[in-house]
Amino acid sequence: MPELPEVETVINGLKPVMLNKKIAKIETTRKNLRYNFPENLDAISKNSKIIDMQRLSKYIVIRLDTGYSLISHLGMSGKYTIFSYARNEKIEPVKHDHVIFHMDNGDTIIYNDPRRFGFLISCKTEEEKNEKHLSKLGIDPTNDKLTDEYIYDKFQKCKSNLKIALMNQSIISGLGNIYVCEAMHRTKLHPNTISSTIPHKTIKTLTKHIKEIINEAIKAGGSTLKDYKNPEGAMGYFQHNFDVYGRNGENCNECQSEIKKIIQGGRSTFYCPKCQKDIELNND
DNA sequence: ACACGCTCCTGAACGC
DNA sequence: TGCGTTCAGGAGCGTG
Numbered sequence: 001m002p003e004l005p006e007v008e009t010v011i012n013g014l015k016p017v018m019l020n021k022k023i024a025k026i027e028t029t030r031k032n033l034r035y036n037f038p039e040n041l042d043a044i045s046k047n048s049k050i051i052d053m054q055r056l057s058k059y060i061v062i063r064l065d066t067g068y069s070l071i072s073h074l075g076m077s078g079k080y081t082i083f084s085y086a087r088n089e090k091i092e093p094v095k096h097d098h099v100i101f102h103m104d105n106g107d108t109i110i111y112n113d114p115r116r117f118g119f120l121i122s123c124k125t126e127e128e129k130n131e132k133h134l135s136k137l138g139i140d141p142t143n144d145k146l147t148d149e150y151i152y153d154k155f156q157k158c159k160s161n162l163k164i165a166l167m168n169q170s171i172i173s174g175l176g177n178i179y180v181c182e183a184m185h186r187t188k189l190h191p192n193t194i195s196s197t198i199p200h201k202t203i204k205t206l207t208k209h210i211k212e213i214i215n216e217a218i219k220a221g222g223s224t225l226k227d228y229k230n231p232e233g234a235m236g237y238f239q240h241n242f243d244v245y246g247r248n249g250e251n252c253n254e255c256q257s258e259i260k261k262i263i264q265g266g267r268s269t270f271y272c273p274k275c276q277k278d279i280e281l282n283n284d
Numbered sequence: 285a286c287a288c289g290c291t292c293c294t295g296a297a298c299g300c
Numbered sequence: 301t302g303c304g305t306t307c308a309g310g311a312g313c314g315t316g
Binding site: 033034075076077096113114115116117159160164265266 | 286287288289290292293294295
């Protein structure tokens with residue numbers, strides 16, 4: 001599933017064919033994904049030029065010279081596929097193609113999303129800061145402004161456990177289930193630890209690990225970008241080896257203990273009961 | 285103001 | 301073999 005590093009990979013793959021290029025037309029094959037497509041999609045995008053593209057958290061923001069921005073989210077299963085006109089790539093429509101970007105140079109970019117948790121919405125570029133998805137975002141892990149002081153301060157005010165706090169997009173924006181699990185494991189913190197009880201020193205290590213893990217994954221994504229056309233022709237998701245995510249029942253790489261899966265906030269958490277101790281309770 | 289749990293959706297992975 | 305059931309997940313939103 002696309003998390004921050006995958007979105008970064010996708011936007012880097014899209015930039016060469018979209019940034020500073022003109023959109024002839026955006027075609028949609030249904031009314032909506034998670035939300036309805038913008039009613040004024042044609043008016044704001046037809047014959048417009050893409051003047052900027054930026055990843056904000058897990059959102060792809062496409063800024064047009066009409067003064068509007070398109071906001072794309074990949075949800076669970078969203079994929080972009082590029083068909084290059086210059087390279088004579090034949091467009092092959094497949095099930096769940098929902099949005100087709102016809103560029104004026106003949107390139108075609110298709111958004112496909114089987115589960116339709118993704119979306120494409122728009123707002124005026126000058127009103128991005130007030131857009132409901134973008135307005136409440138915390139600090140991105142790739143941003144130097146994400147410091148241990150910031151996280152420590154936020155966590156001091158937080159009553160919830162570490163897993164929930166790290167998933168809170170208004171504190172750190174862009175961290176998802178996978179990288180939260182990995183960061184807690186690398187820092188040897190139990191997912192049930194109450195956020196406010198974690199010492200500043202430990203938060204410092206946690207902050208370092210969050211940045212490390214995200215940067216490693218972005219780097220891994222970048223290295224696969226060279227041949228972004230996988231057998232399906234879709235771009236973006238690279239295989240990555242995780243220490244705990246999805247590995248319940250398997251052995252911890254550190255201590256060989258069995259990795260457990262618990263549910264927190266309705267979502268799976270994977271952790272090693274031996275490596276990851278609760279600071280306060282020192283329990284399993 | 286916070287913390288839950290529900291909701292959207294499909295396909296993969298099971299179980300009988 | 302083939303059916304039915306369960307589950308996964310981002311994030312807004314409604315409820316308690």
